[in-house]
Amino acid sequence: MNINLVNSLFQVIQSLSQEERALLQEKMKKQEDWQTLRKQIVKLGEEINTYRQEKPFCPPVDEIIHQLREERDEQMSACFPELFVGTKSARERQANV
Incomplete structure (x- = not known):
């Protein structure tokens, strides 16, 4: 145990205001x-x-998460197309595979 460190921390904590102690x-x-x-x-x-x-889960959990992210991205790009200009949709990426 590092007694010097503990003592230093104790002194620092004692010097804190009530507000700072509450935050800590x-x-x-x-x-x-x-x-x-x-x-x-x-x-x-x-x-x-x-x-x-x-x-194991079928399909694997990481595939489920990936699919959900793709679906979310498609929904977001449909709602806010101006934010997704120049990006490929999931279907376009799969077509290129």
Whole structure:
């Protein structure tokens, strides 16, 4: 353990204003929330794998995500064509493959 570092951090924290301490506590709480959420996601993933008896998804998840992104891009280009001038649609890209 680096005692000097801990002592220095303690002194810095003690020198903070109430507002700065509140901000620090808020940021630390968000970090804790993120870690808790990550644990929940990992646990849920394990439960899904157990339920599916370790069978892979068909089609694979990355293909599903890719397809959803392509669909989203097509919808966006249909709604805002001026933003997609000069870009190829998913169908045009597939036709070139």
